[in-house]
Amino acid sequence: GNSVTQMEGPVTLSEEAFLTINCTYTATGYPSLFWYVQYPGEGLQLLLKATKADDKGSNKGFEATYRKETTSFHLEKGSVQVSDSAVYFCALKLTGGGNKLTFGTGTQLKVEL
Amino acid sequence: DAGVIQSPRHEVTEMGQEVTLRCKPISGHDYLFWYRQTMMRGLELLIYFNNNVPIDDSGMPEDRFSAKMPNASFSTLKIQPSEPRDSAVYFCASSLWELAGGREQYFGPGTRLTVT
Numbered sequence: 001g002n003s004v005t006q007m008e009g010p011v012t013l014s015e016e017a018f019l020t021i022n023c024t025y026t027a028t029g030y031p032s033l034f035w036y037v038q039y040p041g042e043g044l045q046l047l048l049k050a051t052k053a054d055d056k057g058s059n060k061g062f063e064a065t066y067r068k069e070t071t072s073f074h075l076e077k078g079s080v081q082v083s084d085s086a087v088y089f090c091a092l093k094l095t096g097g098g099n100k101l102t103f104g105t106g107t108q109l110k111v112e113l
Numbered sequence: 114d115a116g117v118i119q120s121p122r123h124e125v126t127e128m129g130q131e132v133t134l135r136c137k138p139i140s141g142h143d144y145l146f147w148y149r150q151t152m153m154r155g156l157e158l159l160i161y162f163n164n165n166v167p168i169d170d171s172g173m174p175e176d177r178f179s180a181k182m183p184n185a186s187f188s189t190l191k192i193q194p195s196e197p198r199d200s201a202v203y204f205c206a207s208s209l210w211e212l213a214g215g216r217e218q219y220f221g222p223g224t225r226l227t228v229t
Contacts (some may be wrong), residue, residue: 043206046217
């Protein structure tokens with residue numbers, strides 16, 4: 001079946017540190033890949049996406065590259081801020097899959113001064 | 114656009130009572146999703162609709178849960194009778210269909226349900 005595996009959290013970093021949150025997937029066909037972010041007390045919101053192999057999604061300093069050969073979509077940011085503290089979800093959607101998203105378990109990020 | 118609207122934002126009820134959660138999707142969106150989020154189980158898809166028709170309800174935990182979408186601008190998730198283990202944050206999301214698969218889902222702010 002289709003699944004998404006994320007690194008366990010929480011991840012605690014100092015401000016201005018480099019961030020990597022690993023995400024790998026298993027899917028039949030060619031999925032679109034997403035990163036969603038959930039700030040405390042809020043719903044999920046799209047952070048970035050990539051719809052085909054080698055595409056790079058980017059937003060707010062975050063980047064992720066769709067790697068078909070390693071079935072990965074790792075999230076990176078060069079310098080995190082306290083305001084980036086949130087839970088990050090990796091997700092996939094299959095073409096023709098009825099718009100249904102398969103989410104990973106989420107990774108909590110805490111950024112400290 | 115007001116985004117996805119959910120009500121109430123918080124609900125506290127006693128075990129055995131009926132609970133109804135409400136959702137108004139973004140105008141023009143033809144998919145609507147109901148999710149449940151808990152610390153133990155993470156984010157779970159309960160049911161989703163396409164053009165007001167339920168497509169997949171395999172995530173609905175049991176017969177105590179039911180969902181309806183009487184029109185394109187309104188959906189409800191009902192729990193009857195409620196139990197303490199139903200305590201969670203319930204999210205509604207909506208999206209547009211797209212063959213290529215790149216369309217995002219837009220989430221509402223959630224309803225925090227506490228069953229005592």
